Amino acid sequence: MTVTLKDIARQVNRSVTTVSRALHDYDDVSSETRELVKRTALEMGYAPNVVAQRLQKQRADTVGLILPVFGPRLSDPHFGDVLAGVAEEIASAGFDLLISMADSPSDGLDAYRQKIVGRRLDSVLVIRTQRHDQRIRFLLHRNMPFVANGRVLDDWDFPYVDVDHAKGMWAVVQHVAELGHQRIAFITGSPQLTFVHYQLEGFRQGMANASLPTDESQIVEADLTQRGGYKGAQILLSHTIPPTAIVASNDLVALGVMSAVQDQGLEVGRDVAVVGFDDIPMADTSHPTLTTVHQPAAHMGQVLGQMLISVAWGKTLTRPQVLVEPSLVIRQSTGLDLWL
């Protein structure tokens, strides 16, 4: 059915070797033969069997991504943007992106074992790192090329791209405090996640810097979704002394917070200030528009993609650790000063 080198060889009366070499422009085949081979290959609709090529070359030209069960969903816009950047970048190098989903939480490592040891992948993208990440431990241990989108707290040396969440959150608190807010609440994800850890650090330092006490009851943990934000805000707003500003771990959560605030009949930006993190497209078109911390998602994705290809080729990275400076984007959701 499908045509192979052998078929071409038979057709042009040459050996398989010669056909292969002709197609690869080796200089020990005559130009007539080369032309002939190439022409008939085209005519017969030949396409190389990549599986065979890979077996022979011991390379896969594929970078893998294993979606953790409790990680970001494919429908998370910020994550989607990062991923699009990665996909685009590696595509231009002829690499593919292989996405597997871990079936169960514990399955995470087993999935790695199977896919990675099975040599399907040349390098791996690790997303949403945890403070002490088993996956990274495993990959380091197996000597498998990988790049992480995020850091860990352990003192391990591995390539990553991350945004300086602490600094970003610090700037947020700074901004909100300058507007006169004193009761600033924070809706976060699981503190096991490294980026949450750093955001908390930035939050606490920012509060201290503004000479505000950090009230632990104002820090609530929630799902990193709109629904999570909505619920978290409901809890916060039901306190006897509700916060006047609510900061969220990401924009999705912040959008949920805005909904909750508005459903309580309060006005975002006047009664309650709301701040997000990520700067997803939606942040610019919500109402009111959302003050947030900008992350260059697509660009980070591209950098990740380049690094993934480099490590797949066994190159050592000139700049293995990239920490991106975030920038505060002030919009309407923190719009008005308070008069206190």
Add this chain to the structure above:
Amino acid sequence: MTVTLKDIARQVNRSVTTVSRALHDYDDVSSETRELVKRTALEMGYAPNVVAQRLQKQRADTVGLILPVFGPRLSDPHFGDVLAGVAEEIASAGFDLLISMADSPSDGLDAYRQKIVGRRLDSVLVIRTQRHDQRIRFLLHRNMPFVANGRVLDDWDFPYVDVDHAKGMWAVVQHVAELGHQRIAFITGSPQLTFVHYQLEGFRQGMANASLPTDESQIVEADLTQRGGYKGAQILLSHTIPPTAIVASNDLVALGVMSAVQDQGLEVGRDVAVVGFDDIPMADTSHPTLTTVHQPAAHMGQVLGQMLISVAWGKTLTRPQVLVEPSLVIRQSTGLDLWL
């Protein structure tokens, strides 16, 4: 470095054949040998080389998705949800999802050629179909198993899952007309896209059914993004007689429309009704909440996933064409009746 069957064979003093058969629980190997083999395989950290398995079995256990250049972005929530459903479903069957990006518009078909003919894929998911889709033509012609998320206008027989866009849009117009609106505008994507075609059909029939004239100047084409919706709405609202209701091809566009309306100082749901299509999570938490047509994205993804696996195994589908009934979800953005 990595351990192969041969290594195990040497270790346990058996042939490669026997080791392979032992690991696969063939009944012509003694239980002692089987145990021995399995134990040493585990001890040595053996994992089969999938590439070799694939070459031998002529299967890839992979379904492919080639992202068209002008298709939905990975960051489109509705698309992400569908994709998540697909990924989840095929993962439970041990399949992987391979995502490639087409480098250039024209490259679309070439990408198919290379990846598909190169036997990397057992089946292919085609998204965002066009009225006369070259990709589907190609896949049919090559006899390559695939499933489409969307229909075509040609009378070809192939498996697809789609939502009845015409019926959905018909219901939208019906609803808006019942509220008293007469100048109903429509912001669509390219009419080359099949779903836009059907939406237009439903729109026109709905208008006719409500005895309203269809004013072609009220139908504007835009990018299927928030930005596109924003711009489209600006154009419509600058007309001397602006519409009182704006219907959009999807929720993203509708959210952009809402922004534009609000930026003009108008109130969505009172001054201008806005309707979307898809029912992304955001539609429920936007302000005002968005009236839209619900699509069971994740469920459609699962069905697609099951079909993709079936066709990959060469099975004939019991129900190759699935047309899902959409349902109108009435929320605040069409909130108030008009008094005309």
Add this chain to the structure above:
DNA sequence: ATTATAACCCAAAACGTTTCGGATGTCAAG
């Protein structure tokens, strides 16, 4: 006339697995 050089070609091995078609040995039935 011999030798060196260049131009062109190819057989065979290798990548790691699965499977077909025996081969060998043992034991019970005839």
Add this chain to the structure above:
DNA sequence: CTTGACATCCGAAACGTTTTGGGTTATAAT
């Protein structure tokens, strides 16, 4: 003692490619 059945094992081929290490022929240099 032979035959057949059974249990256990294995060699070799196959999947399609790339690469190694040649071989053959014709031409140029000695």
